[in-house]
Amino acid sequence: MVIDKIGNINNIQEPGRSKPVSRTKETGRNDSVEISAEAKRAAENQQYVRIAHEATDAERAARVREIKGQIANGTYNRFDDDHVVEMVADRIASYLLRK
Numbered sequence: 001m002v003i004d005k006i007g008n009i010n011n012i013q014e015p016g017r018s019k020p021v022s023r024t025k026e027t028g029r030n031d032s033v034e035i036s037a038e039a040k041r042a043a044e045n046q047q048y049v050r051i052a053h054e055a056t057d058a059e060r061a062a063r064v065r066e067i068k069g070q071i072a073n074g075t076y077n078r079f080d081d082d083h084v085v086e087m088v089a090d091r092i093a094s095y096l097l098r099k
Contacts, residue, residue, distance in 0.1 A: 052060075070076035 055063075067076060
């Protein structure tokens with residue numbers, strides 16, 4: 001059995017020299033980043049979660065008592081009507097887009 005010239009091993013080519021890259025002129029354009037409203041809301045929600053995790057049990061209990069008192073007095077208004085409608089519409093749209 002003769003094993004000879006496997007896979008064209010005798011024709012190995014030396015790498016050639018690459019051509020120099022010419023530098024281009026600066027165009028003067030600036031990059032910019034725009035953060036979406038959804039990303040801003042997510043960051044805000046994350047901040048609330050962080051604050052809630054850092055709060056002590058006494059602070060949370062005091063806040064719950066305060067809100068319960070406002071609800072009992074009829075002065076608690078966390079959401080205005082437009083905000084509630086927008087929130088419900090967003091959830092419906094999210095649900096429909098997943099299907």
